[in-house]
Amino acid sequence: MEVINRYVTIKTHVDGAPEESDFELKASAVALSLEPGSNEVIVKNLCVSIDPYQLNRMKSYSSSQKSSDFAVGIIPGEAIDTYGVGKVVISENSEFEKDDIVAGLLNWGEYTVIKPGGMLNKLNPMGFPLSYHVGILGFSGLTAYAGFFEVCKPKRGEKVFVSAASGSVGNLVGQYAKLIGCYVVGCAGSKDKVALLKEKLGFDEAFNYKEETDLKSTLKRYFPDGIDIYFDNVGAEMQEAAIVNMKIHGRIAVCGVISEYTDAGKRAAPSMIEVIYKRIKIQGFLAGDYLNIFTDFLSTTRDHLRTGKIKPLEDISDGVESIPCAFISLYRGQNIGKKIVKIAEE
Amino acid sequence: MEVINRYVTIKTHVDGAPEESDFELKASAVALSLEPGSNEVIVKNLCVSIDPYQLNRMKSYSSSQKSSDFAVGIIPGEAIDTYGVGKVVISENSEFEKDDIVAGLLNWGEYTVIKPGGMLNKLNPMGFPLSYHVGILGFSGLTAYAGFFEVCKPKRGEKVFVSAASGSVGNLVGQYAKLIGCYVVGCAGSKDKVALLKEKLGFDEAFNYKEETDLKSTLKRYFPDGIDIYFDNVGAEMQEAAIVNMKIHGRIAVCGVISEYTDAGKRAAPSMIEVIYKRIKIQGFLAGDYLNIFTDFLSTTRDHLRTGKIKPLEDISDGVESIPCAFISLYRGQNIGKKIVKIAEE
Numbered sequence: 001m002e003v004i005n006r007y008v009t010i011k012t013h014v015d016g017a018p019e020e021s022d023f024e025l026k027a028s029a030v031a032l033s034l035e036p037g038s039n040e041v042i043v044k045n046l047c048v049s050i051d052p053y054q055l056n057r058m059k060s061y062s063s064s065q066k067s068s069d070f071a072v073g074i075i076p077g078e079a080i081d082t083y084g085v086g087k088v089v090i091s092e093n094s095e096f097e098k099d100d101i102v103a104g105l106l107n108w109g110e111y112t113v114i115k116p117g118g119m120l121n122k123l124n125p126m127g128f129p130l131s132y133h134v135g136i137l138g139f140s141g142l143t144a145y146a147g148f149f150e151v152c153k154p155k156r157g158e159k160v161f162v163s164a165a166s167g168s169v170g171n172l173v174g175q176y177a178k179l180i181g182c183y184v185v186g187c188a189g190s191k192d193k194v195a196l197l198k199e200k201l202g203f204d205e206a207f208n209y210k211e212e213t214d215l216k217s218t219l220k221r222y223f224p225d226g227i228d229i230y231f232d233n234v235g236a237e238m239q240e241a242a243i244v245n246m247k248i249h250g251r252i253a254v255c256g257v258i259s260e261y262t263d264a265g266k267r268a269a270p271s272m273i274e275v276i277y278k279r280i281k282i283q284g285f286l287a288g289d290y291l292n293i294f295t296d297f298l299s300t301t302r303d304h305l306r307t308g309k310i311k312p313l314e315d316i317s318d319g320v321e322s323i324p325c326a327f328i329s330l331y332r333g334q335n336i337g338k339k340i341v342k343i344a345e346e
Numbered sequence: 347m348e349v350i351n352r353y354v355t356i357k358t359h360v361d362g363a364p365e366e367s368d369f370e371l372k373a374s375a376v377a378l379s380l381e382p383g384s385n386e387v388i389v390k391n392l393c394v395s396i397d398p399y400q401l402n403r404m405k406s407y408s409s410s411q412k413s414s415d416f417a418v419g420i421i422p423g424e425a426i427d428t429y430g431v432g433k434v435v436i437s438e439n440s441e442f443e444k445d446d447i448v449a450g451l452l453n454w455g456e457y458t459v460i461k462p463g464g465m466l467n468k469l470n471p472m473g474f475p476l477s478y479h480v481g482i483l484g485f486s487g488l489t490a491y492a493g494f495f496e497v498c499k500p501k502r503g504e505k506v507f508v509s510a511a512s513g514s515v516g517n518l519v520g521q522y523a524k525l526i527g528c529y530v531v532g533c534a535g536s537k538d539k540v541a542l543l544k545e546k547l548g549f550d551e552a553f554n555y556k557e558e559t560d561l562k563s564t565l566k567r568y569f570p571d572g573i574d575i576y577f578d579n580v581g582a583e584m585q586e587a588a589i590v591n592m593k594i595h596g597r598i599a600v601c602g603v604i605s606e607y608t609d610a611g612k613r614a615a616p617s618m619i620e621v622i623y624k625r626i627k628i629q630g631f632l633a634g635d636y637l638n639i640f641t642d643f644l645s646t647t648r649d650h651l652r653t654g655k656i657k658p659l660e661d662i663s664d665g666v667e668s669i670p671c672a673f674i675s676l677y678r679g680q681n682i683g684k685k686i687v688k689i690a691e692e
Contacts (some may be wrong), residue, residue, distance in 0.1 A: 044636045051363070056619065056623075062619065063590070063617070063619060063620050064622070064623040067594055067620075067624050068625035071623060094475070097357055124625075163487075187400075199601065225580065232618075239618070244409070246414055254618055254621050254622050255622070256622065257618040257619060257622065260617065260619055261619070261620055264617070264619075266619065267615040267616070267618065268615065268618065269613040269615035270613070270616065271409070271606065271610070271613065272578075272581045272585070272600055272603040272606055272613065273402065273409060273410050273603060273607070273610075274409050274410075274413075274630075275406065275600050275630035276410075276600050276601070276602065276603065276630035276632065277402075277409065277410040277413035277417060277630070277632065278409075278413050278630065279629075279630050279631050279632060279635060280629075280630050280631075281627065281628070281629045282621065282627070282628040282629075283405050283623050283625075283627045283628075284618070284620075284621035284622040284623070284624065284626050284627075285622070285625050286622065286623065286625060289625065323438065
């Protein structure tokens with residue numbers, strides 16, 4: 001027996017902002033049988049993650065492609081791997097059985113053949129929707145948790161600024177920060193997002209950066225005594241403005257620079273005089289380095305979800321064919337929260 | 347009895363590269379007597395430190411002036427405080443006696459009246475020239491020691507790059523790094539400096555940045571497998587080039603940005619994609635935060651000086667009237683090693 005597997009790929013490398021025409025939906029037959037002893041597993045993909053960093057993998061060249069196992073270059077025409085949740089269809093690996101719910105490195109398609117050594121784990125949904133395990137209880141959540149707690153080492157009462165605060169990671173950073181008693185301001189790109197941050201997620205303040213003409217003054221207004229922690233998802237002018245407004249011993253976690261992903265010329269040129277005299281730390285990080293705290297992250301976040309102290313923020317599209325549009329929306333600021341594509345029902 | 351105290355001051359604020367005409371030598375009478383119970387001390391200055399950061403204090407505005415007690419703005423016409431070594435002339439403070447050798451916050455002049463609470467400590471020269479206590483055994487040494495060991499946390503065998511490597515701090519960073527088994531490359535601005543780094547100070551390699559047209563390629567040549575630690579004394583293009591050549595988990599100690607001191611527009615715009623994917627840490631620091639390791643620094647460095655494993659690199663001018671010229675030389679790359687002005691013989 002075989003099935004038709006539809007999957008999304010890039011036609012050629014993508015070196016600017018992505019467009020719908022950069023992608024194509026391909027189809028191939030997948031035999032629903034495995035060589036005995038092959039150790040392979042075939043997974044039906046249910047929910048897959050849509051993340052900004054994938055654009056760096058689509059470029060003809062990015063230094064990022066050399067620096068992490070999760071960031072190797074994507075070959076045009078081939079399937080694009082991503083974190084996701086699925087269901088085992090057939091398994092030659094003794095760790096998995098048919099119908100097991102699993103999480104791991106799947107792809108932007110309907111089925112994934114997991115080779116021996118591929119990243120795959122059984123998933124206990126713990127009563128939560130599967131989409132949570134792709135976002136808030138998956139790598140987006142770990143990124144927020146590790147970046148905030150491990151990189152920024154926050155203390156109660158500190159002043160925290162988060163950019164792209166309605167994004168998959170930013171919204172969680174703000175929620176974690178509120179839970180430990182920080183003052184939190186977020187910025188986002190629309191009135192609706194700003195309202196959501198303040199009204200639904202409990203941010204102390206939020207502003208629409210598109211309405212501001214002088215970001216340094218804007219941040220001064222929200223942080224008259226300075227910023228202790230800046231969780232940077234965007235780079236460029238916002239980073240420069242944050243550094244001017246940092247306090248002594250301030251910390252910046254550099255999580256993403258979406259501005260630089262589509263335009264390498266859009267870089268911050270922060271004052272190093274500020275960095276020196278204020279003893280500022282600017283630290284890049286990847287969630288993959290913090291798998292050792294995954295259990296801690298998961299139990300903490302799960303408990304807060306159950307008690308309603310943390311609210312999930314998801315933006316879900318349906319069907320494999322919606323992936324290009326979902327991905328492109330990230331660069332147009334159209335997503336609110338974690339962008340996920342639901343490929344199939346369980 | 348009174349003496350004439352000649353001291354150097356600025357005529358007005360200095361907002362670009364300093365020129366001789368920015369300074370003047372003033373003279374005032376100092377009574378060699380103190381009010382009983384005043385707790386004051388009068389010190390005859392012997393050796394004073396000449397440091398690049400003083401330029402930030404001379405500006406009409408610099409954010410640095412708010413961020414550290416050591417960096418408050420200088421008022422034109424008034425004496426300029428600096429670290430130095432001197433001899434007590436008269437004391438109303440029970441901690442000090444006439445003829446005590448002391449180190450602390452003196453000034454660019456011939457005498458200093460130390461008010462109660464002023465930074466002053468008795469100095470045991472331990473058989474070393476007094477100038478050592480202004481530089482290699484003073485704050486320049488502590489800056490190199492703390493910045494390298496505490497901020498960069500080096501490991502044996504790591505690859506270290508130092509800019510302004512023949513400067514007061516850079517030369518010591520390179521020497522410390524060699525002593526713990528690192529591979530060390532320095533850059534400097536002349537053929538003579540390069541020769542000195544390799545032949546006298548034991549750097550593995552050194553280059554004259556003025557002869558290089560593409561700093562990224564230059565660093566790639568010296569670090570084909572990448573840089574673990576960059577000790578940054580200059581900022582701007584060199585920092586950008588270093589970041590491109592950093593290894594994963596690389597660390598940058600931002601100690602100084604002499605390029606930015608004279609021209610705020612000369613800033614690095616490093617790729618944050620590199621910073622994220624390589625998990626690079628960029629950390630500004632000030633030696634004043636590391637007084638807790640001063641004893642450790644002093645005993646280590648003293649021992650290495652005695653056994654000849656560390657070589658002092660000093661550039662000494664004579665007489666209070668030479669201070670403006672000595673200071674200006676820092677921005678023209680004319681100093682080799684720690685710039686000190688010897689005001690008087692002991």
